[in-house]
Amino acid sequence: MPERDPRRLAAWAAAGVVLALLSAWYLTRSRPAADAAPPPAVATIAAAREPTAEPDAARGARVVVDVSGAVKRPGVYQLTTTDRVEDALERAGGPTRKADLTALNRAAKLEDGRQILVPTRGRPATAAAPPASGSGGGTGAAPSGPINLNTATLEQLDTLDGVGPATAQKIIEYREQHDGFKTVDELDQVSGIGEKRLATLREKVTV
Structure with a gap:
């Protein structure tokens, strides 16, 4: 059997090493990139998008x-x-x-x-x-003079004898619907005010 040349064997071995290195380099270059990091949890995204509740004080x-x-x-x-x-x-x-x-x-x-x-x-x-702050939660004393039916507030009308908040509201509604009172006698057109009540109010109101 013929004797093998050691130099030739060494050359073949070196060629094999080079080939192995080239193969490893090629495989490394062709391998896909690492998977991207997973997206944040859905709950985290929802929490970030949810508007901040407005404080009650605001x-x-x-x-x-x-x-x-x-x-x-x-x-x-x-x-x-x-x-x-x-x-x-x-x-x-x-x-x-x-x-x-x-x-x-x-x-x-x-x-x-x-x-x-x-x-x-x-x-x-x-x-x-x-x-006004302090004591007293009522409507206060009645005005000293006659109350103008066309400018009086609900509280002022409420101070009249026989006129409560409900009737005072009806007086205000009537004057707005009819462009104000022309005479005091028009009060008898307001629901809840009859002849007797009008007689007691006639000297206490004006237009």
Whole structure:
């Protein structure tokens, strides 16, 4: 058997090593990139997208205001301290066509117990102040002179003998629907006021 040349064997071995290295390099280059990191949990995404709840303090405390005068639905409404006079007017159905809004600050913030009196064009408005702090929660004493049926507030009408809050509200609604009272005798057209009650009120009211 012929003797093998050691130099030739070494050359073949070196060639094999080079071939193995080239194969390993090729496999490394052709291997796909590592999988991307998994997306964040669905719950985490949902929590990130969910809007932050508004603190209760930002909504403002509740207030009760009396909206009367030239509005479509006069009455007492609950709103918040962050609301404005304009919001109270909207709750009352909005102003009537004969309402005079020039003397009304519709951007003012609301205060608890405030009366918002919307005057009628051509008639003087009676300013209504917020309730005084301290003792006393009633409507106060009756005015010393006759009450003007066309400008009186619900509280002022309520001080008249035989006129409660419900009848006072009807008087306000009547004057808005009929563009005010022309005479005191028109009171007998208001539901709840008859001849006897009108006789007791005639000297206590005016137009």
